[in-house]
Amino acid sequence: MISPVRIWDLPTRFFHWLLVTHFTLAWLTAGDSRYLDFHVFFGYGFLGLLLFRLLWGVIGSHYARFSSFCYSYSAVIKFLTTPSSFSNLGHTPAGSWAIWALLFLGFLVSGSGLLTLGALNQLGPLEGYFNFAQGDLFHWVHTSTAWSLLGLVILHLSGVILASRIHRESLIWAMITGFKNTTCLNEQSVPQHPLIAYSLLLFILISAGGYFQGRLFQNPNYQPFPSPPLPQLSLWQSECEDCHLAYHPTLLPQRSWQQIFAEQHNHFEEDLSLDEDTLQQLKQFAFQYPAESNLTKTAWKTHSTLSSSQIPLRITQTPYWREQHQTIAWKQDSNFPAKLDCVACHQDAESGRFTAAAMRLPTATDFPPSR
Amino acid sequence: MKLAPITFLLTLTLSPFIQATPAVEELFTQYRQKGIQEFSADLGKNLYFQEFKLAGTGEIRQCADCHTPDLRAQGQHAETGKIIEPLAPSINRQRLLDIKEINKWLKRNCKWTLGRECTAQEKGNLLTFIQTQ
Numbered sequence: 001m002i003s004p005v006r007i008w009d010l011p012t013r014f015f016h017w018l019l020v021t022h023f024t025l026a027w028l029t030a031g032d033s034r035y036l037d038f039h040v041f042f043g044y045g046f047l048g049l050l051l052f053r054l055l056w057g058v059i060g061s062h063y064a065r066f067s068s069f070c071y072s073y074s075a076v077i078k079f080l081t082t083p084s085s086f087s088n089l090g091h092t093p094a095g096s097w098a099i100w101a102l103l104f105l106g107f108l109v110s111g112s113g114l115l116t117l118g119a120l121n122q123l124g125p126l127e128g129y130f131n132f133a134q135g136d137l138f139h140w141v142h143t144s145t146a147w148s149l150l151g152l153v154i155l156h157l158s159g160v161i162l163a164s165r166i167h168r169e170s171l172i173w174a175m176i177t178g179f180k181n182t183t184c185l186n187e188q189s190v191p192q193h194p195l196i197a198y199s200l201l202l203f204i205l206i207s208a209g210g211y212f213q214g215r216l217f218q219n220p221n222y223q224p225f226p227s228p229p230l231p232q233l234s235l236w237q238s239e240c241e242d243c244h245l246a247y248h249p250t251l252l253p254q255r256s257w258q259q260i261f262a263e264q265h266n267h268f269e270e271d272l273s274l275d276e277d278t279l280q281q282l283k284q285f286a287f288q289y290p291a292e293s294n295l296t297k298t299a300w301k302t303h304s305t306l307s308s309s310q311i312p313l314r315i316t317q318t319p320y321w322r323e324q325h326q327t328i329a330w331k332q333d334s335n336f337p338a339k340l341d342c343v344a345c346h347q348d349a350e351s352g353r354f355t356a357a358a359m360r361l362p363t364a365t366d367f368p369p370s371r
Numbered sequence: 372m373k374l375a376p377i378t379f380l381l382t383l384t385l386s387p388f389i390q391a392t393p394a395v396e397e398l399f400t401q402y403r404q405k406g407i408q409e410f411s412a413d414l415g416k417n418l419y420f421q422e423f424k425l426a427g428t429g430e431i432r433q434c435a436d437c438h439t440p441d442l443r444a445q446g447q448h449a450e451t452g453k454i455i456e457p458l459a460p461s462i463n464r465q466r467l468l469d470i471k472e473i474n475k476w477l478k479r480n481c482k483w484t485l486g487r488e489c490t491a492q493e494k495g496n497l498l499t500f501i502q503t504q
Binding site: 241242243244245268269270271272273337338340341 | 482
């Protein structure tokens with residue numbers, strides 16, 4: 001006689017589908033700095049869920065425990081060559097290895113993400129412990145492990161589909177309902193533990209509410225990652241901002257500023273006509289905080305992606321700027337902001353920081369055609 | 372809005388009597404020392420609206436490109452798009468107060484618009500025109 005028996009308790013199922021959700025959402029919000037706060041939230045959630053799973057693997061119900069799916073290499077080989085020899089309701093040996101690998105890679109991805117955030121963006125709990133060059137390395141690890149994780153997920157899914165076909169029983173459905181069919185009468189259903197499962201869900205929802213309340217309820221100029229201001233010079237501001245935003249010196253390397261000031265009488269067809277004293281003060285400021293000063297991620301990226309023979313006179317010509325803005329459909333004749341109108345899209349442009357998540361693409365209503 | 376025509380008439384009748392700021396007075400004195408006798412608001416106005424053809428590209432430029440034909444309106448930098456507060460002293464009390472500022476901008480803007488610096492005569496005319504606005 002075939003009868004259904006519950007093998008996955010509620011916390012295990014919640015964990016599984018929450019992890020899927022977090023991974024998907026983190027994947028979708030990756031790569032676009034506008035959504036860094038979302039990406040980071042799902043990253044934290046992902047890590048938190050993995051930690052919960054570690055705990056649940058020790059104190060959870062029978063099939064959720066690590067001890068119930070701890071198979072040796074030879075067990076996997078035996079299973080793969082003669083699948084019929086295996087009869088256990090929980091994870092198969094091959095499946096369990098996929099799960100160990102998923103857990104391991106999951107920790108690598110979220111750990112390297114946290115390191116990237118701290119080193120490259122100088123944000124989060126690890127802020128200040130690492131430099132930007134290390135940040136680039138962490139970022140590389142983060143993206144490559146994330147792709148590997150995606151590969152593993154696909155492998156895991158194929159295994160699940162294959163096993164479902166062989167056993168004529170949907171394993172995906174089993175992860176939703178918790179039940180699997182068995183002919184063995186002395187199999188007992190595991191307890192549900194609903195309180196723990198719903199607490200987990202509630203905890204995530206409350207955290208999300210707290211984390212995103214700024215996005216939800218504050219003004220459109222809300223900045224998820226407020227950062228301390230950069231050094232400013234009021235003379236710099238007053239001399240430069242009549243014609244355009246007073247671009248902070250961290251946006252170009254020192255050799256560019258050298259050139260810009262040397263050509264001050266033909267500054268993009270304008271004559272800056274700065275007197276000697278003013279010029280000296282501006283130069284001093286620019287040479288103190290050029291991109292090479294590594295005050296921000298933008299500064300680091302701007303000069304580290306330039307070849308040393310390049311002397312860009314425009315921020316908008318640096319490889320980093322172009323790479324960051326290549327997806328934007330610049331419209332020439334409409335009221336879409338000009339490239340140099342950084343403030344239109346970057347809330348913190350005046351400070352010179354250009355933090356991730358402090359930018360947005362203007363919508364049509366921001367720029368009514370009447371202007 | 373009923374007041375608009377009245378204010379307009381008032382400005383028109385009063386404009387010849389508008390006081391030059393000390394900074395502009397000082398500049399006029401300097402220009403006179405260079406031998407300029409008279410300053411004409413009309414000629415200043417003509418120059419303000421005159422279109423200049425740029426030597427290389429043939430681009431047409433005039434002061435109004437950035438300060439708009441109505442000096443009381445907010446302008447916009449023709450190249451960078453940056454908002455420029457109105458040039459008319461009647462609207463913008465900060466205008467024409469500082470000799471250094473005026474000199475700097477007349478030098479820059481004449482070079483950009485005319486392709487050369489303005490003469491003392493031209494500068495005098497322009498300032499005479501602007502201050503009536």
